[in-house]
Amino acid sequence: MTRNDTSQVMERAVSTRVRLLNAAEQLFAEYGFNGVSVRQIIDAANANLGAVTYHFNTKEELFKAVLLRRAEPLREERRRVLEALGAAGRDLELEEVLWAMLEPAFRASRRNDAYRRLLGRASMDPTPEIRRLMAEIYSRDFMLVPAVLREFFKGMDDEEFHWKLNCFYGVMLFVQADTGKIQTIAGNAFDTSQPAVALRYVIPFLAAAFRALVAPKSGGSMLGEQKQPSDR
Amino acid sequence: MTRNDTSQVMERAVSTRVRLLNAAEQLFAEYGFNGVSVRQIIDAANANLGAVTYHFNTKEELFKAVLLRRAEPLREERRRVLEALGAAGRDLELEEVLWAMLEPAFRASRRNDAYRRLLGRASMDPTPEIRRLMAEIYSRDFMLVPAVLREFFKGMDDEEFHWKLNCFYGVMLFVQADTGKIQTIAGNAFDTSQPAVALRYVIPFLAAAFRALVAPKSGGSMLGEQKQPSDR
DNA sequence: GTCTATACCACGATAGAC
DNA sequence: GTCTATCGTGGTATAGAC
Numbered sequence: 192m193t194r195n196d197t198s199q200v201m202e203r204a205v206s207t208r209v210r211l212l213n214a215a216e217q218l219f220a221e222y223g224f225n226g227v228s229v230r231q232i233i234d235a236a237n238a239n240l241g242a243v244t245y246h247f248n249t250k251e252e253l254f255k256a257v258l259l260r261r262a263e264p265l266r267e268e269r270r271r272v273l274e275a276l277g278a279a280g281r282d283l284e285l286e287e288v289l290w291a292m293l294e295p296a297f298r299a300s301r302r303n304d305a306y307r308r309l310l311g312r313a314s315m316d317p318t319p320e321i322r323r324l325m326a327e328i329y330s331r332d333f334m335l336v337p338a339v340l341r342e343f344f345k346g347m348d349d350e351e352f353h354w355k356l357n358c359f360y361g362v363m364l365f366v367q368a369d370t371g372k373i374q375t376i377a378g379n380a381f382d383t384s385q386p387a388v389a390l391r392y393v394i395p396f397l398a399a400a401f402r403a404l405v406a407p408k409s410g411g412s413m414l415g416e417q418k419q420p421s422d423r
Numbered sequence: 424m425t426r427n428d429t430s431q432v433m434e435r436a437v438s439t440r441v442r443l444l445n446a447a448e449q450l451f452a453e454y455g456f457n458g459v460s461v462r463q464i465i466d467a468a469n470a471n472l473g474a475v476t477y478h479f480n481t482k483e484e485l486f487k488a489v490l491l492r493r494a495e496p497l498r499e500e501r502r503r504v505l506e507a508l509g510a511a512g513r514d515l516e517l518e519e520v521l522w523a524m525l526e527p528a529f530r531a532s533r534r535n536d537a538y539r540r541l542l543g544r545a546s547m548d549p550t551p552e553i554r555r556l557m558a559e560i561y562s563r564d565f566m567l568v569p570a571v572l573r574e575f576f577k578g579m580d581d582e583e584f585h586w587k588l589n590c591f592y593g594v595m596l597f598v599q600a601d602t603g604k605i606q607t608i609a610g611n612a613f614d615t616s617q618p619a620v621a622l623r624y625v626i627p628f629l630a631a632a633f634r635a636l637v638a639p640k641s642g643g644s645m646l647g648e649q650k651q652p653s654d655r
Numbered sequence: 656g657t658c659t660a661t662a663c664c665a666c667g668a669t670a671g672a673c
Numbered sequence: 674g675t676c677t678a679t680c681g682t683g684g685t686a687t688a689g690a691c
Contacts, residue, residue, distance in 0.1 A: 207658075225457030226550045228683060239659050241687085246657090250684065308549075315547045317540075317602055318458045326607050333608055353609040354624035358594045360604060365593025370549055372592060375558050376565055377585040392586035396632045403631030405624060439675085460666060472667090473676050482667065 208246045210236040216257045220309035224254055224321055251320060258313070258328050261306045266332060268295040273339070285343050285401065289394050292336055296367055297386035304384075311367025314360075336360075344401065351405050359397060366393055440478045442468040448489045452541035456486055456553055483552060490545070490560050493538045498564060500527040505571070517575050517633065521626045524568055528599055529618035529625075536616075543599025546592075568592075576633065583637050591629060598625055 205213075214235035218227040229243055229250050247253035272291040276283055297307065314325055326333075337356055344352060369383050383389065437445070446467035450459045461475055461482050479485035504523040508515055529539065546557055558565075569588055576584060601615050615621065 221549065222551070223455075223457065223549045225455065229685090230683075240685090241660075242658055243684095244686070248685095312547070312549045314604065315544070315597065315600065315602060317453065317455045317544045317600070319454070322602065322604070325604075330607060333604075337608055349609070350613075351624060353605060353613050354621070355628060356608060357598065357605040357615065358625060358628045361595075361597025362590045362593040365547065365597065366589065368547065368549070370547060370554065372546065372554070372558075372565075373585060373589040375562060376569055376588060377581070381582075381585055383589065389586075392583060392637060393590060395635045395637045396587060396590045399635030400628045400632035403627045405627045461668095462666070471676055473669095474674085476668075477674065480668095 207236070207238050207242050211238055211243060211246060211253065212257055212260060215253055216305050216309060219254060219257060220305040220312065223312060223316065224250075225318065229253075251324070254321075255324055255328070257309070258324075261303060261310075262328055262332075265295055269332070269335065285340075286394050286398050288339050288343070289397055290390065292339070293363060293390060293393065294386065296363065297389050307367055308369050311364045311369065314364045315368060340401070355401055358400065362393060362397060439468070439470050439474050443470055443475060443478060443485065444489055444492060447485055448537045448541060451486060451489060452537040452544065455544060455548065456483075457550065461485075483556070486553075487556055487560070489541070490556075493535055493542075494560055494564075497527055501564070501567065517572075518626050518630050520571055520575070521629055522622065524571070525595060525622060525625065526618065528595065529621050539599055540601050543596045543601065546596045547600060572633070587633055590632065594625060594629060 211232065215227075215232050218232055218235060221227075229240065232253075233240055233243060243250070243253060247256055269291065272295060273288075276287050276291055296310065313321055314329075316322065316325075336359070337352070340356070340359075341352065347355075366383070366389055373383060374381055443464065447459075447464050450464055450467060453459075462472065464485075465472055465475060475482070475485060479488055501523065504527060505520075508519050508523055528542065545553055546561075548554065548557075568591070569584075572588070572591075573584065579587075598615070598621055605615060606613055
């Protein structure tokens with residue numbers, strides 16, 4: 192029946208809501224939240240300005256919806272990879288745990304490559320509203336990393352552990368964000384978009400860094416002192 | 424004479440141009456280029472909208488002027504520190520070179536604490552215009568790091584060296600940017616604003632990471648492969 | 656319920672008065 | 674050097690078509 196055929200075509204076509212989410216994901220990833228106008232998004236999605244208000248209310252809630260669509264699958268993937276490692280029934284290596292944290296976030300596909308960059312870039316965005324939003328959506332994921340890694344460094348004091356975590360996030364988010372800065376040094380032929388290659392170099396980098404010894408505070412390490420001791 | 428007194432007061436007062444630069448530096452550091460309006464800046468600087476056009480032409484050129492004011496002194500400071508190390512007349516340690524790269528950028532003072540965060544945050548900004556601007560202003564500084572570090576790892580192939588550089592920038596810029604993300608894990612009492620403390624932990628982290636061995640490509644490193652060892 | 660058309664005020668940029 | 678008026682565009686809100 193023609194009516195059936197027509198409705199099937201309608202169902203196969205992507206809804207306005209999803210077209211808006213897809214266009215917003217691409218554009219926010221490329222230009223940041225404040226670098227994209229709602230009108231750019233509706234043009235790319237072939238939609239009307241009011242459709243954004245109807246489906247998402249505000250630009251910020253559209254941004255949030257873009258993130259939420261992928262957040263749960265990513266969380267699930269991390270959980271699955273960690274469990275698969277644990278199922279081996281032996282003590283895990285630090286490198287394996289780092290892999291479980293990074294691989295799901297680094298992985299690219301036709302569907303979520305924009306999300307990978309968006310996640311990295313939005314996580315480094317200074318805007319207070321964006322920072323609040325990221326903390327709201329991803330706080331559980333943030334907590335997973337220290338919870339799992341702390342086991343490997345039980346003797347380490349909190350200050351050192353937190354600084355190493357801080358550096359860890361810098362590496363993870365910067366590689367995810369893939370802003371092209373390294374290409375200004377290494378040249379445009381240097382490809383940072385392949386997750387398997389990234390993991391090959393980032394994991395040994397981070398593993399060695401976490402295992403690094405820090406000189407005890409009392410010791411007179413020349414590195415910790417100021418050059419001019421003039422101001423008290 | 425009252426005229427003299429008045430003119431001295433006038434001279435002691437900061438010029439509109441400098442008030443605009445100071446206000447813009449603070450606000451851009453906090454909210455990012457696109458997160459601040461010119462009208463916010465002129466309110467904070469007690470200036471008029473037209474004064475921005477007169478002194479800087481556009482918002483983007485005001486942003487550029489904010490960066491340029493501090494860029495040359497920072498470059499000079501890096502050069503000075505490197506030379507002071509070289510003057511010791513011996514082979515440098517990797518840690519000393521890292522210190523020369525990081526300390527001038529991390530150092531905080533009443534005058535440039537906002538600049539430190541602005542530099543880190545703007546360097547991670549995805550907006551194409553900002554990226555172009557940063558490359559234009561700081562390309563020389565970018566090049567200094569690989570030029571100096573390459574000497575320590577002459578046997579390392581380019582791919583590995585560039586990936587390690589990529590991670591290095593992630594750590595440096597994220598620590599500089601000081602976005603407060605780590606505080607959502609470590610708590611608000613965790614202080615990341617002290618350059619001497621940051622250097623104490625970041626330098627051993629990076630030094631160990633740079634020295635880390637990466638398994639050769641041909642070798643069967645389990646980390647480079649997919650999770651399921653089913654094949655073979 | 657889903658979307659279109661339109662109006663509102665704040666924004667960046669410009670021209671020109673003072 | 675400084676300020677005002679104005680233009681096109683931005684995010685948001687709403688009335689109403691379907």
